[in-house]
Amino acid sequence: MKEYQNLELIKRIKALADTGLVYAKDDYDKERYEELRGISLELLSNVSDQPLTMLNDFFMPERDYPTAKVDVRGFVMNDKNEILMAKEQIDGHWTIPGGWADVGYTPSEVVTKEIEEETGLSCSVVRLLAIYDKRMHPHPPQPFYVYKLVFLCKVENGGLKPGFDMAGAAFYRIDDLPELSKDRILESQINQLYNMVIENDKNVHFD
Incomplete structure (x- = not known):
């Protein structure tokens, strides 16, 4: 149950980072959102046992508001x-x-x-x-x-x-x-x- 809850939190963090990258205007903010997105993928790799390189390739940066x-x-x-x-x-x-x-x-x-x-x-x-x-x-x-x-x-x-x-x-x-x-x-x-x-x-x- 705890692993499931952690996964849900990681997905929320990634969604927030993706949303920030879509709407951020300032380069400083974009850099921070990119870092946050990278951290979320690292955590996702740890939880799902999927290689980070695969997750980076699969989850391309969002170009619009992230949805289900x-x-x-x-x-x-x-x-x-x-x-x-x-x-x-x-x-x-x-x-x-x-x-x-x-x-x-x-x-x-x-x-x-x-x-x-x-x-x-x-x-x-x-x-x-x-x-x-x-x-x-x-x-x-x-x-x-x-x-x-x-x-x-x-x-x-x-x-x-x-x-x-x-x-x-x-x-x-x-x-x-x-x-x-x-x-x-x-x-x-x-x-x-x-x-x-x-x-x-x-x-x-x-x-």
Whole structure:
């Protein structure tokens, strides 16, 4: 828990430094914000066990006000009330299909594109189910601040065929879920989403 709290503080420090670099007018202030940003990346390297050089390359200096990253996911059920899942090659675990929001695509376009790329199924969006702040849920620690959008989708056509970067695609019963990729989805979230669909709950869950 303490490590998680430290990570959240480091991310806040980095965000403040990035914001300062965007708006600072004075060279003295910019130098101090750059130093603060460097310290935050060093701390992040210590907490995450990622090389500092990799973090420097990955976290390029912000050119605008830093904001949360957006992860877009699709919740799809078949006529047996089974849930569509995709198996990640990275960790060998399962998640509902989706990924980072792409620039130039609407959220609904992103989610249908990701579902088809990862599972082979062409879907349409029914409605928004939830907006999760990952910080508010017991996901593994990560360097990003992430909002997760989950859309209810329905299959229009196609057949199950995992994408080139996925290790599998299948439908699973709610009481027989595979091992989950907890960085991407949690069992508690799947249960909540499932109940919302089954109970025809029209509310949008947030946070």
